[in-house]
Amino acid sequence: MIDFSADHIGFVVASYAITLAVLGGLLAWEFARARAVHRRLDALERDGLVRRKPGEPAVRETT
């Protein structure tokens, strides 16, 4: 079990914190970009400028 009173523990905590921040930021950016593209595609579809091919899933279908 990690010992939070050990020497240099600040470096360990900082490493995990920066990893969490960068990967969390990457996930948030990826989901935000996907949402923006999906909304724009929906708008274009409503205007008849984009047509999904038969059987093609919508861009939003994934988590």
Place this chain on the structure above:
Amino acid sequence: MSSIERFANPTRFLKLQAAVQPWVWAITIALFAIGLYLGLVRSPTDYQQGETVRIMYVHVPAAWSALMVYSVMALASIVAIVFRHPLADVAARAAAPIGACFCFLSLATGSLWGKPMWGTWWVWDARLTSMFVLFLLYLGYMAVWQAIDDPRRAARVAAIVAIVGFINVPIVKFSVDWWYSLHQPASVFRMGGPTIHKDLLMPLLVMGLAYTFLFLALHLKSMRTEIGARRIRQAELAQTGAIR
């Protein structure tokens, strides 16, 4: 029909992606949960490094992933140029920001590990410098896509950057053998097997797998977004009369 041709069709890819994506997310979360439990709770400290050895579980997989993602980009770029596979440059472009983040994490956590172990945040030795060059290659690749308006030309130039830059991947890997370096030599993927104790190796391998699945999950999602973005661009160009 070969497997490459089978998935060359973006529609078929989107169907496959929608089916596998939830499973890939689930496996990623499970692997991170197991890896972090093994790394932070079960694994012992190192007799020399103490608790700082736990930095290895986020640093090493980030470095492995940065190299793996660049290799994927280079391979996809070759496929894009040679076979003109319609998804290849989508795959390469979608991988770049993910690889850049892994590379940045490798540099940042390496620096945080270096300070208590080596007494310095950074040295311009072969391993660290070649890893920094890899980060610059990622940034350069992404900059090409941003700088060139014509997507076909951008794809070609970016593919050449990715392929030429691939020469740096073996340099990163073997830099610790070819030149004197403060960085330790390979201790997992080496001739003669790993030199690291199994109690430390197991969490490291699980975290390596977790990063790999995270890449897969993000890459699939990002490719879907990129296909959508291209469809938007085509529709907008058609709207303005650029495509007839």
